[in-house]
Amino acid sequence: MILAVVPAYNEEANIHQVVKNLRQFVDKVVVVDDASTDKTFSEAQKAGATVIRHKLNRGQGAALETGHTYARSVSADTVVHFDGDGQFDPAEIPQALAFLKKHKANVLLGSRFLEKKSNIPAFKKIVLLPLARLFDRVFTGLSLSDAHNGFRILDKKALHTMHLVQNRMAHASEIPQQIKQHSLKFVEFPVTVQYTRYGQSAHGAIAIIKDTLTGLFIR
């Protein structure tokens, strides 16, 4: 079973469409509503998703891990991470799955840079993302073309070996860390990203660095 995990926080405007589009390409859509204050929960439900609701906002990393826990409990074979704001194109999922299978990899990481088809804001492209890549190289030892991309696919082995503990955005550095730690095979796959809004800012980047460093000291 292919299961899509969509972490969502106040995405009432986009979540319905995202779930509807996703359902054409995966067997089951799980929206993890991270204590949204808007109608995300009912919108996702109306669109036919299984909605898991956090009673308190715990951050995207926490929401993904909740999705993973659910996926393990329903014995999903493959998990697709997908953003709830509609910036990815679900039609790219079948190609990505085929790519993963072809390379016999455990994890597929979406990348905005393998092909130049995403409209990335300039500051993000020239300053933030290269810094994020450098940070990841130092802290994870993996060399990735795109450090923080929300499109990923995990196979069963990856789903059962990775356990995310970073609550907030630092999970994006934690995933490569764990790939290395558990010697999982990964591939990068070009995805299209439509920037409907800015997403992670420089402020967010500092928070990620802080969370990652703090994580080093916690069991």
Added chain:
Amino acid sequence: MVPLLSSKTHSPVYLFANTTGMLALFQLVFILFSLFVISQAFRRRKHGLLSTPGMLFWVVLWLSAIGSVLYPDITQVIASYFGIGRGTDFVVYSAFAIMFFVLFRLHIKIESLQRDITKIVRKDALEEVQK
């Protein structure tokens, strides 16, 4: 090397017979405050909010604070032992080091609590969806 606790450097400062009235007042207030903090440490230990090593840490810290206020020259002796010019400087440096250490531990503890909260929220959310 400065002789440790020689009669010259180790002269007790008398609380109320002191001619500099301001210092005596500061000493009095500071000691009262320190005693209050120590009593708090004992109380927290009794209520189980503080471990015995934790309580000892705070009691020893505040007792040494009282000591250095009563006998400021002691800090001078220790400072020169460590190669620091003034006793006050030594106190300030140590206070900063201890403060940052406590802050660090606090920071880690909060993050660890955050992760515990997540576990509870996750468990609750998953139970809810299975109903």
